[in-house]
Amino acid sequence: MKKISVLFFSFFFLLAFSQVDTAQVVVPNRKNSVDALSKPYVILISADGFRYDYLKKYNAQNLLRFAESGVTAKAMIPSFPTITFPNHWSLITGLYPSHHGLIDNFFYDYKKEKFYAMSRKENAEDGTWYGGTPLWSLAEKNGTLSASMMWVGSASNAGGMRPSYYYHYHEKFSPAEKVEKVLDWLKLPENVRPHFISLYFPEVDGGGHHFGPDAKETADAVQLIDEAVKNLVEKVNQLGLKNVNFIFVADHGMIKVNTENPLEIPQMLRDKTRFDYYNAQTLVRVVVKDPTEVKAAYRDLKKNKTDDYKVYLDKRFPRKLKFSARDDRFNRIGQILLVPEPSKIFLEKGKKTSAGKHGYNPYKVPEMKAVFVAFGPAFKENKKIGEFQNVNVYPVITDILGLKISEPIDGKQKVAKEILK
Template sequence: MKSVFSLLLFTISFLSLAQNAITDTTQVVIPNRKNSIEAQSKPYVIMISADGFRYDYAKKYNASNLLKYANEGVQAKAMIPSYPSITFPNHWSLITGMYPSHHGLIDNFFFDYKRNEMYLMSKQEKAEDGTWYGGTPLWASAEKQGVLSASLQWVGSGSDAGGKRPTYYYHYHEKFSPTEKVDKVVNWLKLPEEKRPHFISMYFPEVDGAGHHFGPETKETEQAVQKVDNAIGELVKKVNDLGLKNVNFIFVSDHGMITVDGGNPLEIPALLLDKNRFDLYNSQTLLRVYVKNNDEVKTVFKELKKNKTDGYEVYLDKKLPKYLHFATRDDRYNRIGQILLIPKAPKVFLFKDQKTSIGKHGYDPKIVPEMKATFFAWGDTFNNHQVVEEFENVNVYPLVTEILGLKIENKIDGKLKVLEKVLKK
């Protein structure tokens, strides 16, 4: 196994490297699919993710289009990300209705000891290998039940997780502008009825990128919010001009963002740097420790607790608070590790000479409100002028299945009763 530090450096540098590589921007179309007769009369759901769009950004940065649609339709005071509040786990929770420990995508990178293999979000062959992913994503559920779907670069949408890829999708890259993405969605909705997707998922990375590089309280992040907001306004106008019946929009994010104390990082305890005894997986806002000799776990835990500083907490994985759904009892794929070191925001763990971004996420949203995400919904199926209390993001999945009339094929963590009240009777 390669050193975790090297793999982490590779992950962090991926986005910039990917832009310099030859990029496949062509659409992938699965042939010989069409909507069933019943599907052709179903509603349309366009599910939009703006990565890193913190729960307060719309008002903070006057996202006028989103505020208008949210006020006309449904808005949550905030949406609670699953733990850890990281991109890949939460996008997969939104699209499967399952907590990360249950669907298996517990981080942007992790090692699976049963497979003896590393998962990295930056490796296309991993990201598009459905065997890494548990649960049934919404597009797979739709396709199995005769409803065509399309995806513009949602996490995992290039994989066969759940047994079916979307009929229309793109490999992940960041070459398309927001306006180009809008036009691609509109073109999908211009297709003949039997070929037209009724579930569409799309992804915008701009706000997360600005938050990481410049911080959440900056002009650059405000500009990114405005860019996404303008795209949503353009999307809604162009879709409305098509004159389709029963079109519904769901705008979500995976997590929020906070400025971290990168200049005074937490030191990783020297004890843990022994590679013969431990594997470390450091997302900076969460340090997961795999103890190679299971008989040493309790002894190591006690030593870490005894010598820890005030900047973080140490947990045995089986003792992690139940509400996080990230303990041993939840870990269906045995990917989390036995000991967790959790920094107190805005602190981060860094290896020696390692750098971090200005903005970060990953913390417990119950303790760090800046981690909270956004949920707005509007359209023919949704109530008007409704504000709902905070809720967990796993509840979006059963909401979409209800709108599209899809059967839920496997056990999920989300519950329809949480959001059923936002739908017109």
């Protein structure tokens, strides 16, 4: 297969940190409890941007084979907005973005009076930005060691405890190198061996963004990850560990967008004395500085809009998406939202975009849906299920590891009951 080194750089994480630290971080003096020693293992793998239909579209033979031996979903429905940081944090906390606070890759918190940007290490590793209890923190609090290979938020102290083993985010490791480092964790003595491991691959997302979801480069990236997962499973099996379970997911899908005729931000929003707006290109969030002007601004935006996008008040945003005023626990969303019709995007003059994007409503744009494959002794065999929301992955993992959920989550037990033995 042709080497596609460009795909080792995801669209969202290009040059994320100026100082690249590739060393593993090990939290000292942690050991598995006596109870944890006999627990199963769970390896949660995210291939960023791996659309639900890529398995068959690009003939990912190994993942298809694993799916036949275990559980596969028609699709997994990402949380809104269907973008990277919010959905990785939803997967790992069982909460919708509006409930855990990571409502975008970039946003402003008016209470903190600070910006959050996923590309800033001081933000990404500051747990005060993140609500909820991530799975590694829950496991550690229950005496079960965990490890993370660059999952969103895993280098932060969110939830009160970092994984016992983790890396600061960088893109120096190839998929094959990441596999070897996971194997190194599983070769540790049992008293310090992690039973929950989260592993992140950015390559498919990179291909989809740079070249589009139908490009050869994206197909090559799917094959690259398919091979990496095969090698991981084969080498883990050679270790002779009992009850190792694998869950393969993605944060969202991908769609080719219209870059030739982008939408313009409405002129009235450029009045910085009245408005702040935050443009994710597939969603524009508007903060009206004077709350008494919200309804008037909404009416003006509705009156002057085109058919290429919709305008919503936060109070009237589709309830199914869990992104309305009633859901906004951290007051970060804004009072007015502009939602382009797929595959339109809002693009400001001088700003860059990409061939493929995500962020749209997953219930109306099937290309936003993600993959779900799970296999191992804990899972039923040759089981096919329908679509489900990604917040339901959390209770699947807590059930396998015997972890008591410590605070309310949005995920439900229904999927776990359907797919676990």
